[in-house]
Amino acid sequence: MPLTVTPTAIPDVLMLEPKVFGDARGFFFESFNAREFAQATGLDTQFVQDNHSKSAKGVLRGLHYQIQHPQGKLVRVVQGRVFDVAVDLRKSSATFGRWVGMELSADNHRQVWVPPGFAHGFVVLSESAEFLYKTTDYWYPEHERTLLWNDPALGIDWPIDFAPQLAAKDQTGKLLAQADVFD
Numbered sequence: 001m002p003l004t005v006t007p008t009a010i011p012d013v014l015m016l017e018p019k020v021f022g023d024a025r026g027f028f029f030e031s032f033n034a035r036e037f038a039q040a041t042g043l044d045t046q047f048v049q050d051n052h053s054k055s056a057k058g059v060l061r062g063l064h065y066q067i068q069h070p071q072g073k074l075v076r077v078v079q080g081r082v083f084d085v086a087v088d089l090r091k092s093s094a095t096f097g098r099w100v101g102m103e104l105s106a107d108n109h110r111q112v113w114v115p116p117g118f119a120h121g122f123v124v125l126s127e128s129a130e131f132l133y134k135t136t137d138y139w140y141p142e143h144e145r146t147l148l149w150n151d152p153a154l155g156i157d158w159p160i161d162f163a164p165q166l167a168a169k170d171q172t173g174k175l176l177a178q179a180d181v182f183d
């Protein structure tokens with residue numbers, strides 16, 4: 001089951017494209033196969049939690065991370081379209097403070113591997129979007145941190161011409177200069 005893996009501008013962040021089998025009935029694809037994932041990415045990782053969120057157009061969830069129990073995330077969209085962003089928060093990384101973003105949609109079947117050590121978020125571009133993802137560690141709200149989505153120091157080029165709808169915690173996200181980061 002060929003899984004195409006493409007490193008992004010931040011090489012540890014990977015774009016994955018599964019092989020989709022279409023026929024007169026519709027389509028089928030393996031949305032996750034542990035052996036394929038390990039062989040195609042070279043990663044030795046276990047996922048412990050599946051998450052599913054639905055958001056209306058213009059909602060921006062993020063940029064989130066857990067400073068303890070950092071989560072690796074394998075993310076995808078099963079309805080609608082989002083612009084998905086990962087920010088490198090690893091102080092020792094050559095790409096510290098850099099971001100990568102791409103459109104994920106039900107139509108492009110793309111997935112993104114966001115390693116531990118990154119902040120993650122997305123903005124919904126379609127009328128609504130359903131976002132599914134696997135995480136490599138459990139949710140620890142006490143360790144959750146939010147990075148401000150529009151911190152000029154990040155310079156994320158969100159493809160929106162409107163102010164996004166944010167949860168209260170995301171309106172008061174930290175600037176990169178004040179954020180808890182990883183060694």
Ligand SMILES: Cc1cn([C@H]2C[C@H](O)[C@@H](COP(=O)(O)OP(=O)(O)O[C@H]3O[C@H](C)C(=O)[C@H](O)[C@H]3O)O2)c(=O)[nH]c1=O
Nearest residue numbers: 051053061062063064065073120121122138139144167
């Ligand atoms: C993350 C999480 C949340 N919750 C509960 C807590 C709240 O009552 C409700 C919504 O949580 P929150 O507003 O944190 O959901 P998002 O804003 O979508 O958070 C996610 O946003 C971005 C995209 C991420 O990458 C993270 O995975 C995650 O932080 O679900 C749980 O019960 N378990 C969980 O793992």
